[in-house]
Amino acid sequence: MKTPEASFLTWQRKFYTEDDCIAHLKTLKWPNGFICPRCMHDKGSELISRKVTECSKCHKQTSVLAGTLFHRSHLPLLKWFWALYFIGSDKGSISALRLSKLIEVNWRTARLILRKVREAMGHRDSLYRLSGTIELDDAFVGGKQKGKRGRGASGKTAVIVACESREKKAGFIAMKAVDSVNFSNVEEFVNRYLLPKQKVRTDGYPSLNIINKTQQHIPKVTPSGLVDEWLPWVHIAIGNLKTFLLGTFHGVTGKFLQEYLNEFCYRFNRRFVEKEIPNRLLNLAIFHAPIKTT
Numbered sequence: 001m002k003t004p005e006a007s008f009l010t011w012q013r014k015f016y017t018e019d020d021c022i023a024h025l026k027t028l029k030w031p032n033g034f035i036c037p038r039c040m041h042d043k044g045s046e047l048i049s050r051k052v053t054e055c056s057k058c059h060k061q062t063s064v065l066a067g068t069l070f071h072r073s074h075l076p077l078l079k080w081f082w083a084l085y086f087i088g089s090d091k092g093s094i095s096a097l098r099l100s101k102l103i104e105v106n107w108r109t110a111r112l113i114l115r116k117v118r119e120a121m122g123h124r125d126s127l128y129r130l131s132g133t134i135e136l137d138d139a140f141v142g143g144k145q146k147g148k149r150g151r152g153a154s155g156k157t158a159v160i161v162a163c164e165s166r167e168k169k170a171g172f173i174a175m176k177a178v179d180s181v182n183f184s185n186v187e188e189f190v191n192r193y194l195l196p197k198q199k200v201r202t203d204g205y206p207s208l209n210i211i212n213k214t215q216q217h218i219p220k221v222t223p224s225g226l227v228d229e230w231l232p233w234v235h236i237a238i239g240n241l242k243t244f245l246l247g248t249f250h251g252v253t254g255k256f257l258q259e260y261l262n263e264f265c266y267r268f269n270r271r272f273v274e275k276e277i278p279n280r281l282l283n284l285a286i287f288h289a290p291i292k293t294t
């Protein structure tokens, strides 16, 4: 099913009050009407808050927000909806400070929303396994000085990157921040993000040879001038990532890097349906289990 596109004006017209938001979440969660999660009865009555529906057979009270990303959130849904709109429509990734001003919450709350949404984005994309011809490489991001490969890239975090190569365009990408590019991290990445027995191109860096175990690994040591011909898409993705990180976050540290990678990949993987992202995030939020952040 196609997800509707969203513009500022359509969002504003559609979600004007708290009740609009509740009604919309109910249509997403129960497209064919209310179903009691305990006894599967299909009739219930709304309690005063409208978020809670009481089953007319077993009297279990069910909140439309239970078991979703909005679970136990004290924030009005209207603010959540606008947060998802702003996060979904900002190409360069919105900062917590800017989001806090736009939806009138404190910085800490905005930060929490962003962390939850980015984690959910990562979970969503981790359901997908890259396939076909895949380019795989590593990159070093963050930090102030130019990094070099392997140990000694000062203040930088290593990221393993894979990108499907589909003839004249890039397909899906996956990125994972790691403490170093070693056998066990590469193996874990490949097992988690790639279908087995795919064609995986690399530049033949020794730590990547573990890929031979589960994939059709095609390593090729290329002079640096020609490496973009062998691994064009993964290098474009890495270049875009570096621009993305520079644009909003100066010196993202290792600890938080993965959440930005999640958002970058989520957006990249949906770049042809960009205008649908706010509605896709609503869907994601209502079907995602609650996230605890510390």
Ligand SMILES: [Zn+2]
Pocket (backbone or CB within 6 Å): 036, 037, 038, 039, 040, 041, 055, 056, 057, 058, 059, 060
């Ligand atoms: Zn019931």
